[in-house]
Amino acid sequence: MPSIRPSRVGDQIRSELAELIAREVHDPGIGFLTITHVTVTPDLQTARVHYTSLGDDTARRETARALGRARSFLRRQIGQRLRLKRVPELEFFYDDSIERHDRIERILQDIRSEARTAHDGPTNDDIDPDSDH
Secondary structure, eight states, X not given: OOOSHHHHHHHHHHHHHHHHHHHTOXXXXXXXXXXXXXXXXXXXXEEEEEEEESSOHHHHHHHHHHHHHHHHHHHHXXXXXSOOSSOOEEEEEEOOHHHHHHHHHHHHHHHHHHHHHXXXXXXXXXXXTTXXX
């Protein structure tokens, strides 16, 4: 039976990181950032931090570099705030699932709109009585 401890530790790390980034990290490279979730390996050695941020590709790259610069500070702070024998190494990954979700939603809206238009068909106002059709 898998342990729920990695999940609980991941939730704690996510909460602490969100607060630390908002209040303690003053790197201008980190723009508006949201920690979407944290997965911790079963041995609690590595925490994979998934985040999303606003901006174009350049802003995302700068955010990734800034998180890399802040990694040791964040890990040290996590170690001070959480009671763990060993503080997991932090790995940051950009989470594009929100963008994919938005793209899928837009495609579905387009399909619904096209289906509505096709289902409604032309109205009597659209038909010219003088035409051959």
